[in-house]
Every structure is written in structure tokens, then in C-alpha cells.
Amino acid sequence: MSPSIHELSAGQEIGSRTVEVTRTDLVKYAGASGDFNPIHWNEAFATGVELPGVIAHGMFTMGSAVQLVTDWAGDPAAVVDFQTRFTKPVLVTDTTGTDQPGATIEVSGTIGKLDAEAGTARVDLTVVSAGQKVLMKAQAVVKLS
């Protein structure tokens, strides 16, 4: 069931989600998206271009963060606009062969703004990894019933 605009107010929390990331996840995302930039899977290449190590695709972080909104909205088609700035890289350590994640991303969302005329709610996402905000101005506009 999708939320009703009349039952929502700005500042309201919509929930939170934890995303665990491994190097395997980055290889899967590379294959699914077609973004094979080696900074997302090759340590030597990443450090060779002055990065601290292998980093997640910004689009992996953005794409996994929006699931909180999709699930809350009840229909992925309700997300009519979604934007973000990428401020800090998500460093993913190599934990291959263990059951540990290489990074953890914490996502939480609040209602930023309601537009009764358009029938939309703007959800503002806070996305944090290793104690730092990795996305800024992460905003999804949801069409409500």
C-alpha cells in the first residue's frame, strides 16, 4: 500500500536500511551496469590513480540507497525524480573468502517536503559509510496515491 499524503508530515522518518558491500557486489554491479572502470575492482589500478583503494561505484551507492524509498512507496514506478551529489567515496576492503562485508552503508530517510497540488513527497536520504556522509542532497520525489 502506498502512503497517503494526508497522513504524512515534513520531518517524518520513513525508516532505515543497512547495505553490506563486498568486492563481489562491485563486480556484479559492474557487469549489470556496464561500468567497468577498474577503480571499482582492481586495487593496483585504484591506488595507481591516487585513490586510497577500490571504491564502490557512486551509482551502486545511489541505486542501493533508493530501495528504502521504493519499498516505502510500495511501487518502484512511484519514484518520479531522484538526484544526488557524490561527496565521499565508499572504500570497499577485500574480504574475499570471509563472511565479512568490505564496507557498510547506512541509509535513512525523512520526508523533506510535501506538495499537495502535485501529489508528491520529497524524501531526503542520509547515506553514511565509515562515519562519513557519502551522498549529499540525496532526494527522491515520490508520487503518492
Added chain:
Amino acid sequence: MTINPDLQGRSYPAAEVYDVGREKIREFARAVKATHPAHFDVDAAKALGHNDLVAPPTFAIIIAQRADAQLIEDPEAGIDFSRVVHADQRFTHHRPIFAGDRLVAELHVDGVRAMGGGAMITTRSEIFALGSGDSREPVTTTTSSILVRGEGQ
């Protein structure tokens, strides 16, 4: 290597058609750790009033980045892909993307500005679904900025 400032205002016309398949929607949804049944189960999508599987909100990045590749691989552009960092991204959906869509993207270079030894380049992809005959339906507008880092940045 320096970025060609004349790129601003350049457009690349719609090239190859991207056919949106059910298995690609499922694969992409799994890759972004999405679990909503409308990405996986046709009956669940139909129960929400859709004709077929619904793509995740960022699925259009596949088509947008293919369009961007025309610019990044353009020898006249002077872009070193290994020094590209994604700075921002936006998707405006005029309608959702569904399995069975046949999509094309027109790429527009909206901004080029020097930053230190590098440059910030803003591109916009207008994504359309091909209909019958010559008809095209606007589906998604994506905008993205990439920072091409200069040496030592």
C-alpha cells in the same frame, strides 16, 4: 591532457537502440540489492497496474552511460577515463521504464568548466521509447556531472 572547451553545447544524436529485457531488469535489481517484487515477478507488476516488470529508479544509468561513452571516447574531447570521478547524478522520469521498452538516448553537453588542472563536465541524456512508426515517447531525462581530475588532484 586538457579538456576541449568547445565541447559545451555539443550534441550526439540517438545511436543504437537499447532493448529492455526482463532478465536485465532482474539482474540490475539484484545488483543494487533491490527486492521489490515488481522488478522480478510479472504478476506482481501487473497487480500494481503495469504491463510488465518495472525497472529500478536508477536503471536508466545503463543507457545514459552508453550515451556518455560517445563523449568520453571522442578523441577530440581529451578525457582520460581513468581520472573521471562521478560528481552528481539526477533522473527525472516522465514515465517508468518497463521490460519490452525500446530506448534511445540523445546526449547533450550542457556545461564544461575548468577546475584546477581538470574540468567539470555536465551532460544530459534525453531518453525516449520508440513507438510505432516514427513516434517517440519521452521516458527519462538524466543529468550527470563528471569531474576529470587533473594531475595531483
